[in-house]
Amino acid sequence: MKLSYLSIVIGLAVQSALAVPKQVKPRRTTSILINPDAQPDLPSPNVAASSADAGLNLDDIQGDVLIGMKNNKELFFFFGIKDAPTFKSKLASDIKPLVTSINQLLSVDTQPVTSVNIAFSKTGLDTLGVTDDLGESLFDAGQFADAAALGDLTSNWDPEFKGTSIHGLILLASDTVQNVDDELANVQSIFGDSITEIKRISGAARPGDQVGHEHFGFMDGISQPAIQGFTENVLPGQALVNPGEILLGTTGDSIARPDWAVGGSFLAFRKIQQMVPEFTKFVADRPLAVPELTEQENSDLFGARLIGRWKSGAPIDLAPLRDDPDLAADSTRNNNFTFDHPGVSGFALATNQTDCPFSAHIRKVRPRADLASEATGHHMLRAGIPFGPEVTDAERASNTSSTDADLERGLAFVTYQSSIQNGLHFVQQAWVNNANFIFGKATPPGVDPLIGRAANSALDTPRPVSGTNPLNSTEIFSLDIEFIINRGGEYFFSPPISAIDSQLAV
């Protein structure tokens, strides 16, 4: 049984048995987080003891860093600091007490009505007079300076992300939009005129049976690295990584960091627009020709082979021809694969992409057995959430995304890592956009069909993708349409909570 449901049941039972004493603050009875079956559960609250052994202080790490893709409603509020002295005094006195730790989020009983997290860009830290070197030059320069290396066309970037004017990001998360809006009003009244709003993006888990799925319809947040000292039950197929791969100054982080930054993490934010009707039509129009499948099934299989999972989340490496919803919903099985088919004698990893293309999104971003070791140092924790409305009838009928800004939709993409250089930047540049990666394959994989870019080129520049046809492993097709458009982003530092008053606000 899922932790959150169990907690709700216990919570309700306790509530009905005891009258809540007046002095106790109102407590939640429902979680602010989603917890689809396909996603790994969060650890139980008592994991704190073993975390301390691993050097992790779960009361000091901001909650968003370790909860993965479980936010329900989330507001990203990008701001500039106008009056640093006032900002600092409000930050220390009134905002720090609101900042939510990972420990608080692990139990419904301790969750706030709305979780508040805060992160700063380099220019934000500069504005506060914090000059210590955090050891990450990509953070220092900001994401706009990294855009070309990531393969972005900055002409597509939203103007607010161009340059380095964003000083900070406030992340507000709850189970209702009303709660989030109320907390934003509260935060804005605390900071008053010491900040200016630069941009806001409203994220929300998709409705109904699409909870946990991104806008193209695929279940997300299934495969996340397990963190030594935090993850309670390491699931089959999860990469078990040192906390230092995600959290600064913890075991496995070899870069010198200021003492106060220990337990912090770099937050890479990317606003990624998704062209949903176009993607849906593209997939529908390209059924494969597997004899035992219907035309519809052949189209669905083509779509699944672009991602490496079915829409349900079932991995095609384990369910190569048809979706398997039971497999998808079983988190002990839905990540238990390596692309190497250990039970099959003579399986040729360098040539065989019959079950999963080398270019499939999940394989380009985490090649598993394709690399000699899982210890690549390129893991990150994903914490993004869909933004924008569902596809409208008019868009569906015309197979075209509306140009109405209110109907823009996509992924408010967030990763946490201790090194942007090794995390987001590396994976996008050296793996996703590199048509020769995964190296050593008989047929060059091509780019990631979902998010791979031909660098510095027009959006529809044809780029090679191999392996989508299970009947012919050497076939390469030329992708000349973009399903996603990168609209910009920024690199932030999510400080440990203790540093907010001890360092940032002095």
Ligand code: HEM
């Ligand atoms: C709109 C853009 C994107 C969409 C729709 C998308 C969708 C997905 C989906 C459906 C999965 C499979 C679910 C899972 O295994 O958890 C996935 C996994 C993943 N994605 Fe993305 N993704 C997007 C952008 C990115 C970007 C920009 C990166 C990094 C450069 C990235 C990195 C990953 C990673 C690391 C995984 C887990 C792979 C694994 O551990 O097996 N994604 N994504």
Ligand SMILES: *[C@@H]1O[C@H](CO)[C@@H](O)[C@H](O)[C@H]1NC(C)=O
């Ligand atoms: C995971 O896969 C391996 C074979 O690759 C199998 O032996 C093992 O039983 C699987 N684990 C689960 C929980 O299904």
Ligand SMILES: *[C@@H]1O[C@H](CO)[C@@H](O)[C@H](O)[C@H]1NC(C)=O
């Ligand atoms: C890939 O391996 C599977 C299992 O060994 C086999 O059935 C299939 O024919 C192979 N595909 C190619 C192209 O060799």
Ligand SMILES: *[C@@H]1O[C@H](CO)[C@@H](O)[C@H](O)[C@H]1NC(C)=O
């Ligand atoms: C939309 O795409 C589908 C699938 O290709 C097609 O059947 C339909 O005719 C298209 N509609 C329009 C208005 O082009």
Ligand SMILES: *[C@@H]1O[C@H](CO)[C@@H](O)[C@H](O)[C@H]1NC(C)=O
């Ligand atoms: C497989 O694709 C390759 C490359 O496009 C092509 O040369 C070859 O003829 C195809 N094989 C079959 C059996 O269709």
